[in-house]
Amino acid sequence: MFDKTYRQRLEADLAQWEADGVIAPAAAASIRHALPPLSPGINIAVVVGIVGGLLIAAAFLAFVAAHWTEIARLLRFSILLAGMVVSGGLGAWFAATGRDVLADLCASIGVIIFGAGIALVGQMYHLGDDFAGGMLLWSSGAFAAAALTGSRGALAVALVAACIWTCMRVYDAPDNLHLPFVLVWLIAAALAFAWNSRVAAHLVALAAIPWWVATSLRFDFHGDQPSFVLANGAALLFGAGLAISAAPSPRAQRLGSVLSIYGAFSLAVAAFLEVTTVDDLVRLRTDTTAAQPPWAVVCGVAGVALALASAGLTRRSGEILAACAIGLVLLAAPLWPASAGGEPWFAYAALLCAMLCLVVSGVLDDVRPRIAAGWLGIGGVIAGITWAVKGSLLRRSVFLAVSGIIAVVFASVLNRLLPRAAR
Known part of the structure; x- marks a missing residue:
C-alpha cells in the first residue's frame, strides 16, 4: 500500500480509537511521533517543471532532426554529446538540492538523447541495419544510467528498449527462445529490489x-495454443511473486507483492483467452490439438510449487487457494483436447473454479487487487462461455445455471463453517 494512503488510514484509525477509549491520547501521540516523515509529493510546480523539461527535450531533438543534413558530422556528434552532458549536469544539480523528481527527469532525458544519438549516428555513418542491436545498446546505456543515478525514468526507458529488442529477436528467430532477455529482466529486478521502490517493481512486472x-x-506457428503458454507465464509470475513476498525482508515483500498482483491479473486474462481462443471465438490457429512446449509446462508447475511454498511459510489459507487457482487454469489445457468431440465442460468448470478460488484467496488474505483480478476473470470466462461460437447456447445456459447453484451452495457451507469474524 502507498505510504500516503496508509498514513491517512492510520490517522483515521488512531482518531477513532482515541475517541472510543481504546488507546490513551499519549499512546496515540507516541505512535504518531514514531512514524518517519512522509517523502514530499509531486506538487503543481514539479508537474509544470516536468512538462517543461519534456518540451525542451522534444524541441532539442526536433531542431537537430530538422537541420540534420545541414550540420557537419562532427558538430552533429558534439550536439548530441552536449545534450547528454547538460541533462546529466542539471540532474546532478537537482539531486544536490534535493529535487529528486527533476533529477530523475533529467536522467531520463539524457538516456532518451542517448538513444536518439545511437539512431542518428548509425544513420549518419551508414552502420549496419541491425535495429535490434541498436535497441540492446540503448537499453544497456539506460541500465547503466539507472544504476548510477537511481532514476526510475531511466529504468523505464531501459526496459522499453529491452522489450523492443527481445520482440524483434523473437520475430527474427522464431525457432529459438530468446533467453538473454531473462538475464536483462533479472538485472532490472535486482535494481528494483536494491532501491526498495514500488515504482520500479511495477516497471519490472510490466516488462x-x-x-x-x-x-x-x-509458438502459434507450431500448432501450440498461445493462451496456454501465456497461462504458464502468468502462473510463474504469480507464484514467484507470492514466494518472494513471503521472505522476511521488507524489500522482497514489496517487490513480491507487486509481482503477484500482475501475476493474478495475467492469470485472469489467460483464463479469458483460453475460452475465447480455443473455442474459436477468436481464431488464432488451425490445429485442433492443445499442445504446450515442455519448458512452458515446467514454468507453470514451478508457479504452483512456489505458491504452495509461500503458503507453507506464511501459513495463509488464501495463498493455498491462490495455488489452486493457478493449478486449475493450467489443468484446463489438457482438458480441452479430451473434449474434442463436444464442448469442454470440464475445462469450463476448471476455469470458473480457478477464478472463484482467486476471489476467495484475495478475501482471505485481504488483497484487493487479487479480488479484482478474480472478478474480472469470472466475468471474462462467463462471457467467453456464453458467446463461444460452437455448441448449443441452451446447454451453455444450463451449465452456467448449475454452476451458479453450486456456487450458492458452496457459499452457504462456508457461511456455516467460517467464524463470524472471518466472514
Whole structure:
C-alpha cells in the first residue's frame, strides 16, 4: 500500500480509537511521533517543471532532426554529446538540492538523447541495419544510467528498449527462445529490489509481459495454443511473486507483492483467452490439438510449487487457494483436447473454479487487487462461455445455471463453517 494512503488510514484509525477509549491520547501521540516523515509529493510546480523539461527535450531533438543534413558530422556528434552532458549536469544539480523528481527527469532525458544519438549516428555513418542491436545498446546505456543515478525514468526507458529488442529477436528467430532477455529482466529486478521502490517493481512486472506474449505468439506457428503458454507465464509470475513476498525482508515483500498482483491479473486474462481462443471465438490457429512446449509446462508447475511454498511459510489459507487457482487454469489445457468431440465442460468448470478460488484467496488474505483480478476473470470466462461460437447456447445456459447453484451452495457451507469474524 502507498505510504500516503496508509498514513491517512492510520490517522483515521488512531482518531477513532482515541475517541472510543481504546488507546490513551499519549499512546496515540507516541505512535504518531514514531512514524518517519512522509517523502514530499509531486506538487503543481514539479508537474509544470516536468512538462517543461519534456518540451525542451522534444524541441532539442526536433531542431537537430530538422537541420540534420545541414550540420557537419562532427558538430552533429558534439550536439548530441552536449545534450547528454547538460541533462546529466542539471540532474546532478537537482539531486544536490534535493529535487529528486527533476533529477530523475533529467536522467531520463539524457538516456532518451542517448538513444536518439545511437539512431542518428548509425544513420549518419551508414552502420549496419541491425535495429535490434541498436535497441540492446540503448537499453544497456539506460541500465547503466539507472544504476548510477537511481532514476526510475531511466529504468523505464531501459526496459522499453529491452522489450523492443527481445520482440524483434523473437520475430527474427522464431525457432529459438530468446533467453538473454531473462538475464536483462533479472538485472532490472535486482535494481528494483536494491532501491526498495514500488515504482520500479511495477516497471519490472510490466516488462515481463511482452516477452511472454511475443514468445507465445511465435509458438502459434507450431500448432501450440498461445493462451496456454501465456497461462504458464502468468502462473510463474504469480507464484514467484507470492514466494518472494513471503521472505522476511521488507524489500522482497514489496517487490513480491507487486509481482503477484500482475501475476493474478495475467492469470485472469489467460483464463479469458483460453475460452475465447480455443473455442474459436477468436481464431488464432488451425490445429485442433492443445499442445504446450515442455519448458512452458515446467514454468507453470514451478508457479504452483512456489505458491504452495509461500503458503507453507506464511501459513495463509488464501495463498493455498491462490495455488489452486493457478493449478486449475493450467489443468484446463489438457482438458480441452479430451473434449474434442463436444464442448469442454470440464475445462469450463476448471476455469470458473480457478477464478472463484482467486476471489476467495484475495478475501482471505485481504488483497484487493487479487479480488479484482478474480472478478474480472469470472466475468471474462462467463462471457467467453456464453458467446463461444460452437455448441448449443441452451446447454451453455444450463451449465452456467448449475454452476451458479453450486456456487450458492458452496457459499452457504462456508457461511456455516467460517467464524463470524472471518466472514
